[in-house]
Amino acid sequence: MSQAATLTPRPSPRAPQSTSRILLEFLGSMNLAVTLLVVVGIAAIIGTVLKQDQPYSDYLLRFGPYWFKVFRDLGLYDVYSATWFVFIMSFLVVSTSVCVYRNGPRMLREMRQYRLKVQAKSLRLMRHHVEQETIVDVSGVEARAKRLLENHGYRVREQDHGDHRVLAAMRGRFNRFGYLLTHIGIVVILIGGMLDSNMFLKMAVALGKLKVETQDIPVSQVPASSRIGTWNPSYRGNVSIPEGSSANVLFLQLKDGYVVQQLPFTVAVKKFTVKHYITGQPKDFESEVVVQDTKTGKTVHDVIRVNHPLDFDGDKIFQASFGDGGSKLQFNIWSLVGTSKPLDFKGTVFGKYALDTQDGKRQLEIDNFRMYNIEQVPGQNGETKPRDLGPSVTFKLRNAQGVANEYVNYLVPQQVDGTSYFLSGVRTEPNQPYRYLHVPMGPNGGVKRFMQFAEALHSKPILDDVAANMASTTLKAMGSGENASTHDKIEASIKRILQLFAQGGYPSVVESVRERVPADRQKEAADAFLKVLNAGLEGVYRRVLAQDGVTAPTQKDWNFFQAAVPSLSVLPLYGSPVYLQMTDFKQIQAAGLQITRYPGATVVYIGALMLLSGIFLMFFVSHRRFWLRTEPRGDGGTRVLFAGTSNRNMMEFDNHFTELKDALFSKLRP
Incomplete structure (x- = not known):
């Protein structure tokens, strides 16, 4: 190798790129933009398939405890406001803006040069x-x-x-401008969408400036830490306003609770009207409202109907639903284990009341009143037709441990196989179907005779008298004469069977046979027990009739007996020591309004116009x-x-x- 060759200088290495240049190239890369758009598309699919912004209790019932927690931690119940989604959207805004920043000047030069x-x-x-x-x-x-x-x-x-x-x-040359319009339009749309999301609320919660309220308490008791002032640029919430009342706040669903949004105006519902079909089903509902601005005093009178909202200075007020606004109700409260004399009681929907019962203290929580209850019943030729079951009240009875059963009681008796019954549904969990207690209507109407029958089954004097008479009759039929010891044993046995029935119905009687009688004799013993039981129930019923002055029962009286005994058998499963019979009501309706403010809508429209114009220039010019x-x-x-x-x-x-x-x-x- 020659000396000249050994002295030939090597080409100098390229100077390393600065961190800012590398960052700009990464943010403005096509691969990043496509990846972010794919993630946004997947999130949009999830947000479309899975209904958003529902109460957490609904998701818990739908998915179960395990998957509820998984989906909650991923933020899938509020995808468009989830932290990760807002972060991706922000990143996409930055990435698209960098693309415009890097390529915009060059394209503008190409348009001019x-x-x-x-x-x-x-x-x-x-x-x-x-x-x-x-x-x-x-x-x-x-x-x-x-x-x-x-x-x-x-x-x-x-x-x-x-x-x-x-x-x-x-x-x-404006084809190049189309590229800029398209990308700028995307940025504007994303910014508009972020303005209309509740990311400001999420940030306030994350920073500890806002607390999600989870207790079901009156709005006046909601603490200041769970309230939002009028500074919030966008919101969508609901409020229920009773007829003749007003409101200036909204309830915004957030995570597993809610926050209270202060409105810059007051909405008063002067009149609420529901129109029904002939079957009783709601056809249309509207609210006559008065909206007044808190600062300027500007007042607007209007009627809001479904799909006909009121626009008040950028806020849209929709007629979304209707419900009860605190109806006044009257009840007879019957004890199922004590006296058959009812207690007169008055209450309002959404009220909570303390009750003293034979089985301890209970809290009565009246949840709702419905004027119409439409169900589809079989008709002729296999077709179904609507039937109105009449007014109903839904309430909870909560014991001292806080455990509650939910009940729905109907005012009007219903026909079942030719017999009129007062229906009372009960369930222990909100996702369970109601199990109905059928209280047969007495010969003179009402539930008094059934309650007298139930009281008699828990009356020691009546049971003693019935058992003693049946024991004497049995001894005479056997020809054994009056044997005190045998008489006492038979009387005690009959009384015990009636007490078992009163405490647990037919199942308790059958279970007693299984426990006390050998297996090979259980069927024979069960038949004997049931015969004794039916005779005893008949004896108790005759004493109930005697209280009403009936000495010669008619077929109508015995039809009532046949209908009452099965209901008395399942009465221990009712889960309540009292029966609430609604006797009168004064309905107060409430308008369910949804109020929204979307300042980003105009921004999105501008961005969409820019995007469409840019696409037109790019593809057609x-x-x-x-x-x-x-x-x-x-x-x-x-x-x-x-x-x-x-x-x-x-x-x-x-x-x-x-x-x-x-x-x-x-x-x-x-």
């Missing part, structure tokens, strides 16, 4: 170019080309370079350029180089270039 200093070598490398010589001088060639291009809508510029001249033409390079020859002729390029629709541009080329050179003699 005609590249009049283009080299002949560059023109010859273009796919569409042609080069010829003509005897026409330079000025003649340029005049012909200029007229031709201007007639086809091109803007033309010329420049003299001494030994040659360049004529540049351009059409459709082609950015086309032509250059004519003329170089004079010594004999007065001209060497002509004609070239062109387009960013899209190349097949169409092939024909266009051929058309312009033929039109230009057909007048130039070679």
Whole structure:
């Protein structure tokens, strides 16, 4: 190896890129933008399939404890306001903005610059170019080309370079502007969407400035830490306003609770009207409202109907639903284990009351009142038809340990197999169906006779009398005479069977047989027990009739007996020591209003217009350029180089270039 070769310097390595340049290239990369858009698309699918912003209790019932926690931790119950989704949206805004920042200036230059200093070598490398010589001088060639291009809508510029001249033409330059409009429109839409999300609430909760309230308490008792002032730029919440009342707050569902949004105005419901079909089903409902601005005093009177909201200074007030507004109710409270004399009681829907019962203290919580209860019942030819079950009240009875059963009682008796019953449904969990207690209507109407029957089954004097009489009758039938010891045993056995029935119905009697009688004799013993039980129940019922002055029972009385005994058998499963019979009511309805404020809607509309305009420019406008390079020859002729390029629709541009080329050179003699 020669000395010269050993001294040949190596090429210097490229200087390392700065951190800011690497970061800009990463944020503005196409791969990042596509990845973020895919994630946003998946989140949008989840938000469409899974109903959003529902109470956590609904999701818990639907998915169960395990998956409820998993989906909750992933933020799938409020996808569009989840921290990760807002972060991705913010990242997408930054990424798209960086793309505009990096490519915008270059595209704006391309829109303005005609590249009049283009080299002949560059023109010859273009796919569409042609080069010829003509005897026409330079000025003649340029005049012909200029007229031709201007007639086809091109803007033309010329420049003299001494030994040659360049004529540049351009059409459709706003195609480049379409790229900018498209990307800027995406940024504007994303910003508008983020303005209309509840990310401000999420940030306030994350920073500890806002606390989610989880207790079901009156709005007046909600602490200041769970209240939001009018500073919140966007919201969507619901409020129920009773007829004749007003409200200036909203309840916003957040996580497993809610926060109270203060409104800049007051909504008063003067009148609420529900229109029904002939079957009793609701057809339409509307609210006559008065809205008054808190600061300016501006007042608007209007009627809000379904799909006809009121727009008040950017807030839209929708008629979303209706419900009870605190109806006044009257009850007879019957004891199921004590006296048959009812207690008169008055209450209101949403009220909570303490009750003293034979089985300890209970808390009565009246949840709802419904005027109409429509169900589909079988009709002729297998068709179903609607039937109104009449008014009903829903309430809870909570014991001292806080455990509650939910009940629904109907005011009007219902016909079941030809017999009229008062229905009372009970369930222990909200997701369970109701199990109904059928209380037969007495011969004179009402539930008094059934309650007398239930009281008699728990009356020691009546049971003693019935058991004693049945024991004497049994001994006489056996011809054993009056044997005190035998009489006492038979009386005690009969009384015990009646007590078992009163405490646990037929199942308790059968279980007693299984425990006390050998297996091979259980069927025979069960039949005997049931015969004794039925005779005893008949004896108790005759004493109930005697209390009402009935000495000769009619068939109607015995039909009631046949209907009452099965209900008395399941009465221990009712789960309550009292029975609430609604006797009268005064309905007060409430309008369920949804109030929304979406300041980002206008921003989104502007962004959408920009996006559509940009897409139109990008897909329907082609950015086309032509250059004519003329170089004079010594004999007065001209060497002509004609070239062109387009960013899209190349097949169409092939024909266009051929058309312009033929039109230009057909007048130039070679």
